Amino acid sequence: MDIALSFLHILTTSSKPAIPQITPIVNALTYGIDIRPSVLHISPMPEQQSPPTARYLPTEPDSEKWGIYVADSGFASVKPGADYPSHSESRPSEYRHSWKAGRTLDEYQLVYITEGRGTFESEPTGRVSIEGGHVFLLFPGVWHRFRPIKREGWEENWIGFNGDIADRVMKNFFSPQKAVIRVGPDQELLHQIRSIVGLMDQAPVGYQQIVGSRTLEILAHIRSHAMSYRSIDRQVARKVEQARRYLVQHYSDTIDTEALAHRLGFSLSRFRAVFKEHTGAAPNQYQIDIRMNLARHWLAESHHTVTEIAEMLGFSSVYYFSRLFKKKEGCPPSAYRKR
Secondary structure, three states: OOHHHHHHHHHHOOOOOOOOOOOOOOOOOOOOOOOOOOOOEOOOOOOOOOOOEEEEOOOOHHHHHHOOEEEEEEEEEEOOOOOOOOOHHHOOHHHOOEOOOEEOOOOEEEEEEEEEEEEEEEOOOEEEEEEOOEEEEEOOOOOEEEEEOOOOOEEEEEEEEEOHHHHHHHHHHOOHHHOEEEOOOOHHHHHHHHHHHHHHHHOOOOHHHHHHHHHHHHHHHHHHHHHHHHHHHHHHHHHHHHHHHHHHHOOOOOOOHHHHHHHOOOOHHHHHHHHHHHHOOOHHHHHHHHHHHHHHHHHHHOOOOHHHHHHHOOOOOHHHHHHHHHHHHOOOHHHHHOO
């Protein structure tokens, strides 16, 4: 099911709705949604730091019936050295926040950082580094906080939204545990967000249904990016599996890890990092673990001597094998065999 059909399905369907054990045989400031103001809220223009362009509008009954509605959107340029958040007095009190206290909202928000760097933190994600090209999502009832690196600042763009359809989409396609999504530089996404700000500023007849539908399109756009990056992750996982199988098949050989990395399209440092991420151990350690698993098996199930086992496993010295085995198992091979 492609993305468009998946979202269509959500719209039309009710929402109720390590290292493996080797076998013996080697084979930016976000502003919250304000649904209560009865008038358009526009931040005043200070003399120094440019204020955010923020729009807060009341939610009409027809908007709620539409299933996804936007009550807040905006963008801001946080200059290097500027305090953050700035102009907090211009926002409703329940949406003001500080790095020390953080905040919890009752609505969804998406924040697109187009330039700069900073930090995002929530209870499910922990602390995550943010840079231009990242989107982070805020969920109702989930504590969070974020800020740019003060010496750099950042450019932030956001939409606050809610509704029954919003609930179904966010619960089925996104999660608080994976709230940070890399989309990269995306002028189309930026234009979509800015167009919502413009529509909320002009407020033409029927605009709330338009911005609600456009927000759904933006979520589909972000979802597409997330799927693309997961595809890259799957390619990396396949290459790690190739490396793992190679180490299993060549458990007794001396492996040139750098040559193996280059053959798979990695630098040595990148290969070590992704291999450990997927298996829990660096390549060399993984091969040692394979050998130790086989050593335990052969000591328990075969009549091979300790010297023969060391040779079959590719150890250059029976003494090195015995010392390593004792370090791993707490006893020398001969004692293990007598258990």
